[in-house]
Amino acid sequence: MGWAIALHGGAGDIPLSLPADRRTPREATLRHCLNLGVAALRANRSPLDVVELVVCELENSPCFNAGKGSVLTTDGTVEMEACIMDGNTKKCGAVSGLSTVVNAISLARLVMERTPHIYLGFDGAEAFAREQVKSSNNILFYS
Template sequence: MGWALALHGGAGDIPRSLPPERREPRLATLRRCLDLGAAALRDGRPALDVAELVVRELENCPHFNAGRGSVLTTDGTVEMEACVMEGGTLRCGAVSGLSTVVNAVSLARLVMEKTPHIYLAFDGAEAFAREQGVETKDPSHFITEDNIERLRQAKEANRVQIDYTQPMKGQEAPKETQAPMDDKTGTVGCVAVDTAGNLATATSTGGLVNKMSGRIGDTPVVGAGTYANALCAVSATGKGEEIIRHTVARDVAALMEHRDLPLRDAAARVVAGAPRGTVGLVAVSADGEVCMVHNTTGMFRACATEAGHAEVGIWTDADANGESVSVGL
């Protein structure tokens, strides 16, 4: 047994031709957040604190689809959502429809700790944020030029876009999964197990480009995009509707619990059972095993363990550019 953590920055059809100026800032942020989380676990911080800490940093990075980088609804607004869960206690908190809260993940934790509820959304969640004195910004703070352009392209093509999805060359993708080549933002998440064996997960997203106002995805749905129990912690990314249909995060835990499968086998079976190109996840087990698996072309991801293994990657195999390599911490 030992501490471990894994984090992701979205999954999808990430082309190997992704230019360095779009690839490197994301990888650099993953490395920095991995260092931050590993240092916190080495210092004895609880898993829930670490998952929240890492996701806050990812929310503050405009290159990912969460917090500052959240994509826009069809109305040109931001509707952020997040969820946290603690494995040993099954305590959880979730929020949706946020337009002013700087760190949705921290508000989700406050819902868990300060209310008798699990899930708050839209005006009620915003009112709770003001009551709790969390940091907020004018909605314009979250609306970036890149995401204005993504929305323009999506509207022009009458598309609703998921993370990192592009049509295949010479082949038009289904309308619900099409995206322009420069749509390169991703949902974020972190899972951790601390030195005491406590498990926690946190996930945050801005949702889909050009989504209907009021649409809620998998991220805040406990058991779909986010789940933890005494056996494992899971954070998923991809097409929310499919992740909800396949109860992805809970099914990983259920296969471990009811079929006695190891984490890697459980995660691989769940991801393989979802439609190809729709799901990725990161997970850790109570004994410090780490799993990062996807049925998409790639997934921005990173992990580290107390045993000394560390990895930052995008695709499933190492290549000359080193996008899937072991790195020292």
């Protein structure tokens, strides 16, 4: 059985009318993420690892409405969310209301793998993230 990969940069589109100085970095980031995902799949990384890897790259880019590029709330704060699912096991994990965690997708994966829960939000998700740091997991926080 072969594989396929699809990705997007969140809600909205990249209209051709967008000035090149704003459109080009978005297109380049999507190409980079696609190439990263393809290389990881060719290296026989698990689909779940590839999803987390690619979404982390999107979260680390200021070009998209995720992570670093999150649109601010009306109060001027960030409230990120992410979810992930393992198609083989049908297990999933989700988080929302994150304001300090760098990669929400990584925390969602830890919810799936290390808790009996499917979803953690706001203060509970942030507390879980802090617990994971104490457990030597690679959760990073914004300063």
